[in-house]
Amino acid sequence: MYIISLKYIIMNKATRKTVIAGNWKMNKTPDEAVALIEAIKAEIAGKDTSGCDIIAGVPFVDLAVVAKAIEGSPIKLAAQNVHWAASGAFTGEISADMLKAVGAEYVIIGHSERRQYFGETDETVNKRTAAALAAGLKVILCVGELKEERLSGITEEIVAMQVKLDLAGVSKEDMANVIIAYEPVWAIGTGLTATAEQAEEVCAAIRGVIAKLYDETVAEATTIQYGGSMNAGNAAELLSMKNVDGGLIGGASLKAPDFAVIIGAAQ
């Protein structure tokens, strides 16, 4: 049974969407954002990028100008957070409808920096995910273990728990609009990349969790990215792994030539 389903997963890597997403974090004013998009467009001009979806995850204030700048290009637009309420007294927050209105197609939810620095919990990640999907946004849901958790040998349990709690109530149909980003917290912005084998192991485990929560078909169709110090030098190896269907890229997404190399590695 295990061998059969594993074979099926290998066979189906080619049919899953590879997604290369930049997470710009708190970088770039609107003018700088447009300049970076233009630089990325210039890098990929004339190249076949049909092998992957390309996403730029930009600060809220850059969404509107970037939406315009990407017109006619293969680049798609993501926000980096969303509130779960439709509107109301939530000072400093942004709703899913607001994101859609300025042209966002995707939203990154549950990034470890939000969990670490801004009190994000699996409960709030779940509420944000439900609201985003209900509004018609696609979700890049981030999960990943802390260094101590990896050292304690509980990585797969931690990540499985996050996936289950974060996706609670998400329907099978809605899973078509969910990308999972596996981002080991110890690898984010540290220059410490998970080995391709470590990334593969956890991405495969996540696929197994999705199969249990939904079914094999959903698991096989779900894009599971790796994130954490992915760069121009290591992307090809990470992306060659059976269960690694793309990348969520921070630092290297701010350099157009490097981001273009990663896009190239995904073809």
Ligand code: PGA
């Ligand atoms: P990094 O960030 O590529 O700079 O490690 C990845 C992320 O936080 O999504």
